[in-house]
Amino acid sequence: QLGNVSLTGYDAANQVYYRRDPLNAFSYYFYDAAGRQERVRDGYGEATSQVYDLAGKVTVSLDELGYPTYLGYDAANRRTTTTDAYGNVATTVYDRASNVTRQIDELGVTTYFSYDVLNRRSHTRGAAVSAIALLVMTFAGMQQTIEWAQSHLPGLALSGTRLSLLVTAFLSSTLVLLALDWLIKPAGSSATLLVGAVVDRLVILSSPVCVFLAWDLTR
Known part of the structure; x- marks a missing residue:
């Protein structure tokens, strides 16, 4: 044991406000009025942030460089699309039981998933990447x-x-x-x-x- 200590601090709403790692580096956490985490700032001043819709789903996330990632959902609140800052789109398709049946990545490469009668994933088939x-x-x-x-x-x-x-x-x-x-x-x-x-x-x-x-x- 090296005696390294990590600390966690909380705000008045009992939400994590900061964390300090064993190297004395701090990360700070900020929340919106609904108690949802909307920004994280590290000890170097770099921050990531999230934007929510009225249903509480993350619709946009910004990385440390300010590059956005956009998240899309279907009527059942399942994430269906992820679009990066360059406009590349990854898509997820579900069946009626909300099992993921197909994923298409940013390059258009498709992976297929099959399930048994208990909705357990039984088979995965992917296309060869060129x-x-x-x-x-x-x-x-x-x-x-x-x-x-x-x-x-x-x-x-x-x-x-x-x-x-x-x-x-x-x-x-x-x-x-x-x-x-x-x-x-x-x-x-x-x-x-x-x-x-x-x-x-x-x-x-x-x-x-x-x-x-x-x-x-x-x-």
């Missing part, structure tokens, strides 16, 4: 990471940095290695994808979609 879709997904994720680093770590000189990334993924029944290369531009502008090449292919027996990322910053 190499192009994987490339787009990886690039979008890395671009958001770069934007976050440029905004939150002003002392980190990323501009002009060359970022090399190896993506390993199972696509259908083929193991694909993609070697990607970015040139990071100044804050406020997008990174440039320099190279996107299939390095190797190896036939395998199974077909789960799985992505492993490892990158290294070099000048």
Whole structure:
């Protein structure tokens, strides 16, 4: 035991007002008049927030950079759509028993779910992700990471940095290695994808979609 202590403070309404972790970093929590958590601010002044509709459902959430995510619901108050700041939409479809039967991600990749008579999930079937879709997904994720680093770590000189990334993924029944290369531009502008090449292919027996990322910053 190192004797590290975490603390939690409450307001007059018995709602969590702050938390302090063992490293003495504080997070503060703010609520609306209905007692719903609408904002969280960390010790660095970064905040996330949520907007609710009249039924108490979260309709918009803002991340630390102010990027919004919009949430849509059906008449039964089930979440059906999630739209990110770039306009990409993920969709969820339900059956009459409110079981999720189909999910379509931001790239249009669909996963199907089946259930037994007791409404227990019995089967999952997913579509193979194309190499192009994987490339787009990886690039979008890395671009958001770069934007976050440029905004939150002003002392980190990323501009002009060359970022090399190896993506390993199972696509259908083929193991694909993609070697990607970015040139990071100044804050406020997008990174440039320099190279996107299939390095190797190896036939395998199974077909789960799985992505492993490892990158290294070099000048």
